[in-house]
Amino acid sequence: xxxxxxxxxxxxxxxxxxxxxxxxxxxxxxxxxxxxxxxxxxxxxxxxxxxxxxxxxxxxxxxxxxxxxxxxxxxxxxxxxxxxxxxxxxxxxxxxxxxxxxxxxxxxxxxxxxxxxxxxxxxxxxxxxxxxxxxxxxxxxxxxxxxxxxxxxxxxxxxxxxxxxxxxxxxxxxxxxxxxxxxxxxxxxxxxxxxxxxxxxxxxxxxxxxxxxxxxxxxxxxxxxxxxxxxxxxxxxxxxxxxx
Amino acid sequence: xxxxxxxxxxxxxxxxxxxxxxxxxxxxxxxxxxxxxxxxxxxxxxxxxxxxxxxxxxxxxxxxxxxxxxxxxxxxxxxxxxxxxxxxxxxxxxxxxxxxxxxxxxxxxxxxxxxxxxxxxxxxxxxxxxxxxxxxxxxxxxxxxxxxxxxxxxxxxxxxxxxxxxxxxxxxxxxxxxxxxxxxxxxxxxxxxxxxxxxxxxxxxxxxxxxxxxxxxxxxxxxxxxxxxxxxxxxxxxxxxxxx
Numbered sequence: 035x036x037x038x039x040x041x042x043x044x045x046x047x048x049x050x051x052x053x054x055x056x057x058x059x060x061x062x063x064x065x066x067x068x069x070x071x072x073x074x075x076x077x078x079x080x081x082x083x084x085x086x087x088x089x090x091x092x093x094x095x096x097x098x099x100x101x102x103x104x105x106x107x108x109x110x111x112x113x114x115x116x117x118x119x120x121x122x123x124x125x126x127x128x129x130x131x132x133x134x135x136x137x138x139x140x141x142x143x144x145x146x147x148x149x150x151x152x153x154x155x156x157x158x159x160x161x162x163x164x165x166x167x168x169x170x171x172x173x174x175x176x177x178x179x180x181x182x183x184x185x186x187x188x189x190x191x192x193x194x195x196x197x198x199x200x201x202x203x204x205x206x207x208x209x210x211x212x213x214x215x216x217x218x219x220x221x222x223x224x225x226x227x228x229x230x231x232x233x234x235x236x237x238x239x240x241x242x243x244x245x246x247x248x249x250x251x252x253x254x255x256x257x258x259x260x261x262x263x264x265x266x267x268x269x270x271x272x273x274x275x276x277x278x
Numbered sequence: 279x280x281x282x283x284x285x286x287x288x289x290x291x292x293x294x295x296x297x298x299x300x301x302x303x304x305x306x307x308x309x310x311x312x313x314x315x316x317x318x319x320x321x322x323x324x325x326x327x328x329x330x331x332x333x334x335x336x337x338x339x340x341x342x343x344x345x346x347x348x349x350x351x352x353x354x355x356x357x358x359x360x361x362x363x364x365x366x367x368x369x370x371x372x373x374x375x376x377x378x379x380x381x382x383x384x385x386x387x388x389x390x391x392x393x394x395x396x397x398x399x400x401x402x403x404x405x406x407x408x409x410x411x412x413x414x415x416x417x418x419x420x421x422x423x424x425x426x427x428x429x430x431x432x433x434x435x436x437x438x439x440x441x442x443x444x445x446x447x448x449x450x451x452x453x454x455x456x457x458x459x460x461x462x463x464x465x466x467x468x469x470x471x472x473x474x475x476x477x478x479x480x481x482x483x484x485x486x487x488x489x490x491x492x493x494x495x496x497x498x499x500x501x502x503x504x505x506x507x508x509x510x511x512x513x514x515x516x517x518x519x520x521x522x
Binding site: 079082083084085086103104105107108110112114116118119120121122123127131132134135136137176179 | 280281284287288291292295296358359360361362363365366367368369370521522
């Protein structure tokens with residue numbers, strides 16, 4: 035379970051995230067939508083403990099990311115936006131390293147690595163050096179490290195970015211499948227993914243929540259019944275402002 | 279401790295799967311032995327304790343080569359984005375700092391160990407004081423460790439390895455030159471005693487030379503230890519500030 039309470043991040047006078055509060059329950063897949071610069075990645079980085087909030091708190095499975103950061107982080111599997119990896123390692127070497135960091139050892143480590151490789155379809159490249167991988171495989175390798183320790187909470191920053199249509203379909207199916215037992219928060223630009231994978235969606239604009247509900251509830255807010263129209267209506271102000 | 283070992287292992291794999299460590303160790307061995315025989319007059323001087331013929335050249339080599347080993351430690355993490363991954367793992371930041379530092383120090387320990395034929399040679403040819411040789415090697419290694427720590431601090435400030443290398447070499451060169459006898463003699467002409475004392479204390483030679491002479495002085499250990507610890511704490515502070 036993720037509980038975000040009045041989370042705020044400001045860089046001087048500029049507020050990247052402004053008093054954001056929401057909850058994601060177990061078995062829920064929350065789509066985090068918003069235009070570029072809306073504060074999606076900053077929010078995710080605060081929930082995962084990478085950056086410190088200016089104020090507010092986020093609790094992961096009851097553990098505050100500020101007061102009990104290591105307990106909270108142990109419950110999270112995180113896929114950062116650019117899917118960063120150590121290019122000088124092989125896929126299996128990288129996953130073993132991540133398993134060590136996650137305190138997995140012996141047969142548990144071996145099984146976790148094998149399971150992650152299988153889940154993310156990495157069998158063909160398991161022994162390949164990461165710097166020789168295509169973008170799709172890099173993304174899936176980073177996704178595999180987030181699943182290694184079978185976390186209760188998954189936070190995925192644009193998990194389908196840069197993937198081909200087949201890979202996108204596989205990842206969406208995977209998110210849907212994992213969402214049955216885990217708490218998932220994922221950000222995306224692609225509104226079709228809300229229908230394909232999410233049980234609920236939140237639209238953020240300039241660091242604030244501007245819409246929250248199930249995909250059907252959100253669509254009903256527009257006469258056209260289109261999520262695209264709702265997204266444009268709620269966030270074009272930001273784009274116009276940026277353009278000006 | 280387990281996590282320090284995990285990070286140390288990863289960094290060592292990284293050093294030795296790339297040509298970096300091999301190249302630097304080889305260059306160090308070739309140049310230090312060349313200086314030993316060509317300029318140190320090893321065979322003529324009868325310097326069985328290796329003080330002038332061999333160890334004297336080490337700070338000069340370290341000021342150029344030590345930064346090349348540790349320049350990547352944090353610059354690379356920032357450039358590749360893996361700092362975000364590392365920052366969301368459930369491990370304290372200091373374990374990563376120490377693990378990385380020890381990996382760079384291990385590469386240089388190996389480089390020094392590989393000069394063992396010289397110790398065998400002086401023992402075969404003469405009757406050296408092996409404790410004094412050990413003390414000299416300790417002085418050499420601690421000087422190298424100081425330069426590695428300075429470079430690590432600089433690497434936390436920038437994501438550009440070239441900038442890190444240039445700045446680190448400049449700082450290390452300053453520390454080598456400012457305490458060197460010829461430089462001190464020139465500065466003495468200005469009759470600025472306080473500046474002379476400050477530069478001598480800051481420079482490596484006073485502390486390095488006492489160990490190569492076989493003297494274990496308390497103040498030298500404090501000098502080496504305090505610079506290394508300050509740089510590691512500074513690295514931690516800079517990385518924390520970047521995430522704030």
